[in-house]
Amino acid sequence: MATERTFSILKPDATRRNLTGKINAVFEEQGLRVVAQKRILMSKLQAETFYGVHKERPFFNDLVSFMTSGPVVVQVLEGENAVAKNREIMGATNPANAAEGTIRKLFAESIEANSVHGSDSPENAAIEIAYFFAGLEIVG
Numbered sequence: 001m002a003t004e005r006t007f008s009i010l011k012p013d014a015t016r017r018n019l020t021g022k023i024n025a026v027f028e029e030q031g032l033r034v035v036a037q038k039r040i041l042m043s044k045l046q047a048e049t050f051y052g053v054h055k056e057r058p059f060f061n062d063l064v065s066f067m068t069s070g071p072v073v074v075q076v077l078e079g080e081n082a083v084a085k086n087r088e089i090m091g092a093t094n095p096a097n098a099a100e101g102t103i104r105k106l107f108a109e110s111i112e113a114n115s116v117h118g119s120d121s122p123e124n125a126a127i128e129i130a131y132f133f134a135g136l137e138i139v140g
């Protein structure tokens with residue numbers, strides 16, 4: 001397995017409850033390295049573009065409002081098999097279905113306010129990383 005990078009967001013429900021450090025500790029304990037990180041206020045256009053694949057879904061407008069409701073921490077995580085590994089560490093979208101020990105089981109408030117985003121494929125990871133980070137901001 002090769003070293004890989006994935007894109008991650010600590011969502012507004014996580015920053016509001018001061019969970020940045022606790023969530024990063026889970027990543028680090030499980031072998032993912034935070035190689036880029038910044039705290040931003042996502043604009044409506046950025047959120048709409050980022051979640052564009054969901055624009056016909058009933059939850060889209062609420063999701064955009066949620067993602068722009070407070071600061072987020074955008075990150076690049078690096079490690080062996082990082083995309084799939086992060087999806088495992090995050091747990092299911094709905095915290096009610098998330099496995100014990102996953103970030104969403106530990107911290108998520110609801111199916112919407114579920115604390116973290118993680119890329120679902122290496123192809124999307126590359127697109128999402130390039131959307132938020134310049135190459136020089138990523139230090140592996």
Ligand code: UDP
Pocket residue numbers: 059063092093111112113114116117118120
């Ligand atoms: N979401 C929601 N309601 C739903 C499904 C998803 O509010 O019924 C939100 C939730 O914040 C989720 C995001 O939309 O993380 C993107 O959904 P996706 O199905 O891509 O889930 P993920 O890849 O984040 O697990």
